[in-house]
């Protein structure tokens with residue numbers, strides 16, 4: 001199944017909901033960053049969360065999630081745009097911990113409980129807006145729900161899941177966000193709680209072949225789900241050799257001269273996607289000339 005997400009309302013607009021199936025793109029992230037299972041789950045949950053948050057973006061807007069905990073994983077960063085593209089990485093991709101007491105990948109242990117979740121919305125027009133909350137559990141879904149309740153005063157349920165095969169491949173990944181709009185009374189809340197109490201984990205639903213629509217119909221049983229939009233999602237990075245040229249030039253003349261003298265070339269890796277870029281001796285010499293010209297600009 002192609003990865004995609006849906007945006008919907010339910011209970012006559014008193015609930016808004018987003019759901020995504022992200023198995024392929026999480027597997028691509030795993031392959032690109034060579035993550036071990038616990039790191040794969042943490043990165044996959046964060047990539048999925050960024051896409052779900054990005055559902056309402058327009059034009060050139062982006063949303064970036066950054067989690068910095070005190071666990072062995074270091075930081076996690078994921079950024080989604082309005083086109084359904086997401087990119088991201090973890091600082092320590094080779095993090096893998098023994099399963100937790102529930103027999104699940106110990107994402108909370110890998111992320112850590114002390115730290116922060118930052119969410120930055122960039123409209124590309126004015127200064128980006130960043131909201132931050134302390135981590136609750138490092139399990140990511142719980143931290144995100146906490147963010148919505150505390151920073152945006154929106155009662156929110158978040159579920160994110162990544163199922164990793166014994167050989168390390170991603171079997172299933174996905175998630176959903178359910179938000180209560182003003183006007184959602186006690187009746188709606190208790191019925192929703194009832195639904196969620198017996199809910200199958202979202203990664204298990206994806207493994208069973210559930211589409212985002214079916215996931216919402218399952219979780220919002222009895223609420224009358226009204227699908228508003230669906231969108232394909234994928235792992236895609238915005239890096240290019242041109243962009244990296246600018247990075248090299250910005251290092252300045254001295255740095256480039258040293259690089260040329262010591263290595264005869266430059267090798268750069270994009271953090272977000274893991275792609276490698278090599279600048280040959282000739283290319284570096286040309287950049288050096290540009291850097292010399294651009295000393296005022298730099």
Ligand SMILES: [Zn+2]
Pocket residue numbers: 237238239240270271272273274275
């Ligand atoms: Zn890249």
